[in-house]
Structures are given as structure tokens and as C-alpha cells.
Amino acid sequence: MTELQIPPHANRGVVIVKEDKENIEKPLISMVDYIRVTFKTHDIDYILENVVHLRKDYMTEKSSGFYGYIGTFELDQIKVFYSALDDNRGILVEMSGKGCRQFESFLKCRKKTWFDFFQDCIENKGTFTRFDLAIDDKRTYFSIPELLKKAQKGECISRFRKSDFNGSFDLVDGGLGGTTIYFGSKKSEAYLCFYEKNHEQSEKYNIPLEEIGEWNRYELRLKNDRAQVAVKALITQKNLTYIALKIINNYVRFVDADENITREYWKTSPLWSEFIGDVEKLSLYTKPDADFYRKSRNWLQNSCAPTMKMVLEVDKHLGSTDLSDMILNAEMSDKQEKMLEVFLAEITDMVV
Structure with a gap:
């Protein structure tokens, strides 16, 4: 596993605040987008009270679960699975993207942050098996289709061996739909996905593209060791730059071809340098969602x-x-x- 080095210190704490003009105008907004953490215990009451910090009375219990677990306590998209007493899998806490937004409303109520939740998990010997981060880019430092063209010309230096992509176009007027680039394999411990979020939202909600405006999304999906290392680093540094720089920039770098020198010495493209340079300005802000029905x-x-x-x-x-x-x-x-x-x-x- 590649060692992740600590970037320069910066005050990038996870602070959940009211959406104001300053936050709206920030070109890069990042958010915790998926969590899966396991505990080698069968004490469901302890995990609910000391890690998730939710009262069981307000959760729905189901006598079924996923991944081989036999039961679930859930509050909409916040789910806590439990196993049989003779099953060493113990307890699994899982939150989808919507579940993360809902959980932030509880963090805000308790005057806590994601870092506090991560700390509670680690102190109780939790093991993160998946940790996703999503970055919304409404400045659009680069065009995803143009980035794809550079990759296809060999102008992407990456730790990944292969990439994949998909896209669409209108059969009536030939207009291009959204483009998505995948870096790495979904089975690997690190996987990146860059796509045009505005096209996705336009199709999903039948809203004209021009009303949505420019909007790229960069999703980072970490599993097992990569997830655990990233979370522990966040607890120590309280610095999202660590995640942004060491996941994105350590795995992919876009360059400009130069026929006079070998590929490994090609210079980083200005569009990529500008994006990576501004990653330090990322804010782990998102609007909490308290809607549970x-x-x-x-x-x-x-x-x-x-x-x-x-x-x-x-x-x-x-x-x-x-x-x-x-x-x-x-x-x-x-x-x-x-x-x-x-x-x-x-x-x-x-x-x-």
C-alpha cells in the first residue's frame, strides 16, 4: 500500500453551518458521501448510544438485513445491522449519501462534526470498510469531455492501469449528453469517478441544462485499508487537503504531451495545476437534511x-x-x- 504523506497544515475542519452566500460561491464543495464501518461486538445498544448517538426508540427494527446480517435498526437511510451471537461479523453501520446528509443534522444538533464521529468509531475499535468523498465543482476547472480526450491521447499519468468511460448523445440533434470517466477498478481499494453532474440532474429531474449551470462531480471511493487510513488521517489532521491531494493527485495527474522528452517527464497541464492548487480551499460543508419521509x-x-x-x-x-x-x-x-x-x-x- 502506498504511504500517504501528510500535506501542509490548514484549518479545514468539518463544520456544518447555515448555507450562506459565502458557501454558495465557493467553487469546490466536498462532502462525506458513503460510510460503512464494522464493530466486533453484538452490543447493539452500546453502539447506538455511544457511536451513532441515536435513541433506539426512534429507529425502526427489521428482522432482516443485508450482507448476511440478521436484523436492522434504521432511521431512513441511516442503518445499523446486527448479526447472530455466533457470527463474528458483529455490527455494521452504513450510511448512503442521503444517510450522511441526514446524519449531519444530528451532528449539528450535538454540536459535533464528522471528525468526532470518526473518533468515536476508532475508539470503539471500528473498522471502516468503505469511505466515499464527493467533490462538487461548480466553477468547472476543466471539461470532463476534454479531460477524456487528454486521457485517450496518453496525457494522464496514473497509478491505475486502466480507465473506463461512458457518455450519450441526442439522436435528434446530435447534442452531447453527460460524460463520465472512471479511474481504476470497482473491485480495487481506491476508485475515482469524474462526471458531469449537471447533465445527470437535467435528465433526472427534466430541467433544462442551462438552468442548472456548470457542475462537475468528482467521487472518491475507498475500501478497507485505504478507507481506514484516510479516516485516521482525518482524525489526526482535521484537514480535507490530506484526502483531496493524496487521493486525487497521487492517483491521477494530467499532463501536456511534449515530443522532445519521454512521457514520464511531461509537465503537468495548467488546467490540472490550477485545480490541484485550489484543492486546499475545499470546504467540508453541505446542507444537513432532516427530512426522513x-x-x-x-x-x-x-x-x-x-x-x-x-x-x-x-x-x-x-x-x-x-x-x-x-x-x-x-x-x-x-x-x-x-x-x-x-x-x-x-x-x-x-x-x-
Whole structure:
């Protein structure tokens, strides 16, 4: 494993603050985007109270789990899996990107940061098996398609042996869609993905591209040893520069070809130098998300609202109350009762 060297000190702490003009105008915004950490214990109450810091009463328990675990305590996208007593896998805490945003609302309530969570995990002998970081670039230091062209011309010096890419175009007017470049293998312990986030959002939400503006995203996915080393470094340095420089710049570097010298001596491209030079300005800021029932609400809006509107119009025409009667007579499931309880609760009630 390549040793990660410590970059210059800088005050890049993970501080969750209100979204203001200064934060919006920062060209680079980074965020913790995925976490998977295991504990060799079966004491689920201890992990919930001393690591996750969430009250079990507000979490939904399911008698099933993923990855071979037999049960789950979950609060929307924050999931804590537990294994059988004779299974040495113990407990797994997993948060998707949305789960990380939700967890930040609890960190903010406790006046804590991601560094505090990482410290709690390590102190309790947690092992990070996956750690993802996403960087949003709305200044767009470079064009992803142009970066792809440089890579295809051999103008990318990398520790990875191979790269992959995908893209799309409109059959009507030939307009290009979003381009994605993958560095490394998904099976490796370090994997990078650069893509045009504005195209993805435009297609996903059917929003004109010009309304979204320029937006690249750079995702860094670390597993096992790489994840563990990165997290321990963050605890020590509290410096996102460490992650940005030693993951991105140590794994890929874009250069300009020079036929007069061998490839290994080609100079770093100015577009890459400018980007890497500004990585030190990265802020680990993102807007916390305290919405824990959005998925169900969106499903209701997309799947049921038209039918409900039809019944409402019939009620108006006939002077009946079918829709309100259906709602009043409906019985919520245990999961829906729990979702309602969480939605109505204050964040301060849910944290330990």
C-alpha cells in the first residue's frame, strides 16, 4: 500500500453551518458521501448510544438485513445491522449519501462534526470498510469531455492501469449528453469517478441544462485499508487537503504531451495545476437534511395523487366525502407510525 504523506497544515475542519452566500460561491464543495464501518461486538445498544448517538426508540427494527446480517435498526437511510451471537461479523453501520446528509443534522444538533464521529468509531475499535468523498465543482476547472480526450491521447499519468468511460448523445440533434470517466477498478481499494453532474440532474429531474449551470462531480471511493487510513488521517489532521491531494493527485495527474522528452517527464497541464492548487480551499460543508419521509411522500405524489385528485373532483361534483372518509378510516402500518413519530419529533429528542 502506498504511504500517504501528510500535506501542509490548514484549518479545514468539518463544520456544518447555515448555507450562506459565502458557501454558495465557493467553487469546490466536498462532502462525506458513503460510510460503512464494522464493530466486533453484538452490543447493539452500546453502539447506538455511544457511536451513532441515536435513541433506539426512534429507529425502526427489521428482522432482516443485508450482507448476511440478521436484523436492522434504521432511521431512513441511516442503518445499523446486527448479526447472530455466533457470527463474528458483529455490527455494521452504513450510511448512503442521503444517510450522511441526514446524519449531519444530528451532528449539528450535538454540536459535533464528522471528525468526532470518526473518533468515536476508532475508539470503539471500528473498522471502516468503505469511505466515499464527493467533490462538487461548480466553477468547472476543466471539461470532463476534454479531460477524456487528454486521457485517450496518453496525457494522464496514473497509478491505475486502466480507465473506463461512458457518455450519450441526442439522436435528434446530435447534442452531447453527460460524460463520465472512471479511474481504476470497482473491485480495487481506491476508485475515482469524474462526471458531469449537471447533465445527470437535467435528465433526472427534466430541467433544462442551462438552468442548472456548470457542475462537475468528482467521487472518491475507498475500501478497507485505504478507507481506514484516510479516516485516521482525518482524525489526526482535521484537514480535507490530506484526502483531496493524496487521493486525487497521487492517483491521477494530467499532463501536456511534449515530443522532445519521454512521457514520464511531461509537465503537468495548467488546467490540472490550477485545480490541484485550489484543492486546499475545499470546504467540508453541505446542507444537513432532516427530512426522513421524503421517499414515501414522493411515492404518494407520483403514484397516488392523480387518483386522489380524481376522487376529490367527484366528491366536489356529488357533494360526497369519499376521499376524506378513506383517509380518516385508513390504518397506518407500524413503519408508517414510526415515520410519523420521527417526523413530529424534534432532532434533540432523537440524539443521545
